[in-house]
Amino acid sequence: MTTMPPVPPALDRPQRYDLADLREEPWRNNRGITRTVAAGIVGAPLWPVVEGEPDWRVSIADIHEDGPFSVFEGMDRESVLVMGHGLHLSAPGTSLRFNKPGDTGAYPGEMPIDGRLGSGPARLFNVITRRDVTKARVQILRDHAFASVPGSTWVVHAIDGHWQGDDALHAPLTVGCGLVIPAQAERVLLVPTAPGAVLVTVRIDAA
Template identity: 30%
Template sequence: MIAGARSVPGMQTSSAKPTLTKWTMEQLARRGIVTPEAVDPQPWRNGLGTTRVIHESLAWRLSLAEIRGTLSFSLFPGMERILVLVSDAPLTLTIDGELRRLTRGRMVRFPGEAAVLPTPASSGATVLNLMTARSIAEPIASPLCIGDGLEVPPSETRIVGILAGELRWNDIPLPVGTVLLPSTRHRTLAGEGEAIELRVQPVSEAD
């Protein structure tokens, strides 16, 4: 279980989003850096909400979902799910009858078959949603508090999601909700902020 990342006064949060041009978003995407605005929203599997799918493959799926009202989450049998709260306001979920309250940077893990319902007060929350196929991969999450930049070496399993702060790549400001996908490139971020590191570990290695 991960703990929430340490807050730094004056940080950019989800309410402050730098504006990027289409050309800039494409430049970032070529480096495996995906901003929320670069991905079109699409309906949830059950049609009750919207999400931005950042990556989808046989082993894992990563999306940035918007929670609007008390809408039941879609069911994903055979998957393990990790939700990380990106927005500032707390999020309260009922997961198979158990109440779970999240603040920014905290996560909750549950099976894709679980019945999940947000409370009315949670409307407007944004979550980073990692799902892995239970027979193929194991999801792992840990917080990152970035005080003076971040080096992201080449990796086939490492994902970094930006939760707060003033982080930049090549002098391009990265909005909250930006994700660095696994890449063969070495990437360097400047600035300070809060992030979540997600890993998709093959089941054979996790065992």
Template identity: 35%
Template structure:
């Protein structure tokens, strides 16, 4: 397992200047083409989203008042805090902020190779063996399996299917604890 703190990750500015991305992991690490990727994006203003052909995306707003994602006649949804929103990365989307800057947790998987499910959790989570995943704390403190230091807001762990799975469950240690759990499985 690999621990991270979002604030210590390097922020790469978007080419269009509308935001920055802090990459948690791009698997395989150092690979030319990712099979799956996790990141946190800070969106500063309205503008286009980059298209990722052949990729399925799950976008979860973690701070801010909402983001409308739209492609004329194809897609029109508003992302709200804590509600995972899945869509094909092939779409050329425009983002419209609903009240100023925001932050989002993103999971992208190469279609046909990996599949992802993202859940907002407030209780114990036991990741299945043989799956990759990301556990990202939004609020409170969490026990992160046997032998791990507690995690606080903005911190988390990621692992790939070949890594040792987290020992035991992720469990809240404080009232009101909230996290996002992304389960990433290989497609047979």
């Protein structure tokens, strides 16, 4: 049986993030801005942040103009619209429409995707995984409680509303905030505090 590598106690706890504090980076094709939320290698601790090409990455991208997406050979991608008024992704034989926040779409990383905005800029929450090495399950929770499962790595991001957790969270998650939950962490519970709350959850495991 494979055992998880030991990690210092401080690194087996959920880490909170705020979109406003994440470092901006140019897209691989220099046509947009992205911010890395978390990235990792299967079987390795989440921190310190890996160098080189990770097996998985979660990021948030701002799109201000129409144009092609970056290509990632051997990777699978899934995107969630978290802000904006529409986005259309297309490639030969593929059409993905994001009409409202919380809409999702999955596509191969090597697919030549072209993006067309609706009425204004858009923001995407992106998950990318190395095919046959790692896998991710993306879900959208609307007015529904979330509970992580220890043994898997999780990333959660608030699209709308407030999400109250246990003492480890210290303060509710609000729009643009989230948690990175390492596989070694104990269960994390988040509960919406009012109707209309929307949360993106990502569960990451070895393939």
